[in-house]
Amino acid sequence: MMPELLAMPWLLLGVFILFAYAVEAMTGFGSIVISLSLGALLLPIPDLLPVLVPLNIVMTGYLAFKYRRHIDRSTLLRVVLPLMALGTLAGYGLRPWLDETLLKHLFSLLIVWFAIRALRQSFRAHRVPTRARWGSRVWTFMAGITHGLFAAGGPLLVYALAGVNLDKARFRATLVVVWFCLNSALTFAFALDGSLVPALAHLGLYLPLLALGVFAGERLHHRIDEQRFKRAVYTVLLVAGTALAWPG
Template identity: 60%
Template sequence: MDLAALLENPWLWLALFVFVAYTIEAVTGFGSIVIALSLGALLLPIPDMLPVLVPLNICMTGYLALRHRQHIHWSTLLRLILPIMGLGTLLGYGLRPWLGDAGLRSLFALLIIWFAGRELYFLLKANASARATHGNWWTRGWMLAAGVTHGLFASGGPLLVYSLTGVSLDKARFRATLISVWFSLNSLLTLIFVVDGSLLPALPRIAAFLPVVVVGVIAGEWLHHRISEARFRIAVFLLLLLTGIALLTASLLAGYTPIQ
């Protein structure tokens, strides 16, 4: 295979996006699937990428959940988040065939634009502490929506964090609990991929991408101590915002015809 043909391989580009995503997660603590999926969706169908990206995420979150298990807020995890988001995840997975790949890309682009735009607003205004808290039904409603987006894109993080503005957890408990959420829900999605037959064909790519994840985490750990995290987060959200706009524009211009 010559260099030009190699560079035209979208899965090679996805490997690069996985490296970027896990490097960013190691620096900032979030975003591996959201970033890899948003960049990859410019080239590949979302349903084709999820059976690769979701099991990869289990490797990292499983290790981190075990390492920080003493900080997990079990009552919030087991009584509130997992029952609601688990139901939403199943609903979201069931909606995927109805939306089709182009519909998934458009909806995902809108989610990314909202998430990145909102975070940039608070970062640039330097008033993140001014984010309002909300009541129980508001929290549960957005948590269900977070589960739906997780079932659709394995990316329930933006809406879950939004819903948890009404839940009081310190930084260590918040991080450890969220990590446990992703490990649990991504394990559920991986089991679904086993049942629907999409995991087995993805295993060679998962194995090939595992070293990329490791290198990305190592690179992120190195960068974490050498760059300004605040400025880096602004750059990441700008990247996500531009990617979301490009993804939405491509979907609209294609008239809901999958990009080849």
């Protein structure tokens, strides 16, 4: 196991994890999306998920406890969590039917769409769109499917909940609980299908990087222009998503 731990792709994944959790601490989004987008350039997505998903539980568990008073339990329990859970179950069930190339291309499309949309929004006046209730629920279910496939339901869920009457603190706290619950379930599924045990050594190696990334992000939060930094991150994701979609 030690030679594999020190192989260049896994060492670079450590750098990506450090960067991703620094971004998470600075801006409040993106730990799995960023680390998986960059990591998938080097390693198969099925090998990455049993490492990245349990790591995320540590972060989201801490944040869920810290911001527990802001959780909107009605939105969480009546709408988001049930639909996301059903979608995640469906997405996880689809994974064995998709080969690595198709999985990577589907993920690349999600990332390119998210990056382009986020960049466009960052350069124009903020407008909160209205969305029919049924449309919001369909997109929430679809977000669950992408979470089951890639543990990256965030882009579609934020799109699904656009216009929902939640302030920033309640919105973030509610979503953190969603990720904690769903990623805990995915980790349990990885334990059952046998993919978690081979990832344990990597988890032990990367846990200190998670803490270091959060510490660095919190220190940099007030020293860097957040809007410009977000645009830089979206550009990195756009480049990574385009590279993932490239044939070969």
